[in-house]
Amino acid sequence: MSATPHTDRDPFAVMLRGAFLPTLAVGPVAVVVAAEMGGGKAALGAALGFAIAITFFALGLFVMRKLGGASDPFRFLASALAVFMGQMIFLLVVIIALQSATWLDGTAFGITVLAVAVVWQVFQVVAFVRSRRLAFDAPQETGQDGGSAR
Numbered sequence: 001m002s003a004t005p006h007t008d009r010d011p012f013a014v015m016l017r018g019a020f021l022p023t024l025a026v027g028p029v030a031v032v033v034a035a036e037m038g039g040g041k042a043a044l045g046a047a048l049g050f051a052i053a054i055t056f057f058a059l060g061l062f063v064m065r066k067l068g069g070a071s072d073p074f075r076f077l078a079s080a081l082a083v084f085m086g087q088m089i090f091l092l093v094v095i096i097a098l099q100s101a102t103w104l105d106g107t108a109f110g111i112t113v114l115a116v117a118v119v120w121q122v123f124q125v126v127a128f129v130r131s132r133r134l135a136f137d138a139p140q141e142t143g144q145d146g147g148s149a150r
Helices: 011-024 026-038 040-067 073-097 106-129
Strands: none
Touching (some): 011 026, 011 040, 011 106, 026 106, 040 106
């Protein structure tokens, strides 16, 4: 009986599960705190910031999964950087579009996005570290004479 590591697990699904649930708890807390501190406009800003940020990070993982390349480190890094750049451009467009919005509190929006980003990133890294991915190729079986067993 040999102990085989869990290499068949999808690292993106593991990271999504590990980050989504803890981050989901940030939204209601942020909306309640914003409503207490700044009223309805702040609560709306916090709710919108939460929705945009959690969608932003979850879609990033889905895109990374579709691009594949988890087995090739260089392709994975290139696609990860491309997805990150796309996310930053998307966030910049959202911030520019909401810059002059008088119907929401920009401070509550920004603080909520920052809180969601920190919680998401921390739990995504924790989930990835706990996913037990191989850092080397599994050894091939060899015969008694040292040659490969067929």
